[in-house]
Amino acid sequence: MHLTEGHCNENLPGMVRLQISSDEQPRNVSAAHIKAVAQRLFAERGVDGVTVREIAAAAGQKNHGAVGYYFGSKExxxxxxxxxxxxxxxxxRNAALDRLEQDGxxxxxREVVDVLIFPAVAADPGEGDYTCFITMLAMTHRDxxxxxxxxxxxxxxxxxxDHLRRLMPDMPPALKNQRFIFIGNYLNAVLSARQRALADESRRxxxxxxxxxLDHFARSVxxxxxxxxxxxxxHAAEAAPEYDAEYGRAG
Incomplete structure (x- = not known):
């Protein structure tokens, strides 16, 4: 999969990795910070709209080849x-389902919908941009x-x-899968809009x-x-090929 990188060439095969001076942050801390910054930029502009130089600069890295050093490539x-x-x-999600299944x-x-929604709402500040990031990525680089x-x-x-298939009204499998496609896109769109709004501190x-x-949203799902x-x-679904309800977010 090719990711557009403009005119930058820090990630060419065979590149020489940079020597990081001993007074820089520990590798794992720097790498985590770069990932957090990159996720935010990708969520705002898409992966093709951000260069590795811009990521390094936004992360406060003096050397523009920092992404290549820590990760090997942009991809x-x-x-x-x-x-x-x-x-x-x-x-x-699995932990929530385990608790529900242990209780029968x-x-x-609604119980299943809550498991779809609430684990995807960032529990860690570092995950704050993830839904926006993965939603945009699914549109441009799904493979x-x-x-x-x-x-x-x-x-x-x-x-x-699997639980929803059991709990839904009786209908052909193709219609159930079609609804899963609807709600997958709905979940991504609404949770992304929520993340973007909450990240905007310029107004209420x-x-x-x-x-x-979120409760209203869950009831609509x-x-x-x-x-x-x-x-x-x-009748139309019975005559049509079955839809593929493959996973559409990280949410």
Whole structure:
């Protein structure tokens, strides 16, 4: 997968890694800071709209080749960001599902929807831009995103879909999967809008600041899932090929 890098060439194959002086921050601290800065810039402008020089400068790195030194390439940096955020969200989702299943649940669509939404709402300040980042990446470099996830960091999401298939109204599998595509995009769009608004400290955002907003959002997702299909939809779905409800966020 090719990531546009403008005129910069810090990440060419065979590049000589930089010598980092002993008075710089420890490697793991510097790498984590670069990842956080890169995630914020990618969330704002997309991965093709940010160069490695800009990332290094924004991270306070004096040497513009810092991204190459710590990660090897821009694509490797993007992959690490994908994996870090997805792993954190997936762990929270799986833990929530484990608790529900131990108690014999989940018993309602709302319980599953809460597992889809709330683990994706940043629990760590470092995850603050992740939903915006992954939503934009899915639109421009979906193959890279799916390859990085490798069907191992969206287990909680897939478990949620399995429970929803059981709890949804009776309808053809193609219609269920179509609704999963709807809610996957809906989740990404709304949670991204929420993150962007909350990151804007220039003014108040009454809708997104309100505690009731996420509850209202969850109820709207439940309504999409629980709406009975129209007869015309059922007949059309039975004649159509089945949709692929593959994972669409990290959320």
């Amino acid at each position: 490797a940096l993007v992959r690490e960001i994908i994996v870090d955020g997805a792993a954190a969200i997936d762990a929270r 649940g989940p018993r309602t669509v 890279l995103m799916m390859d990085a996830l490798a069907d191992r960091l969206n287990i909680g999401y897939r478990r949620c879909l 955002h009454p809708t997104w600041d309100a505690e009731e907003t 439940v309504a999409i899932i629980e709406m009975p299909p129209a007869d015309t939809e059922t």
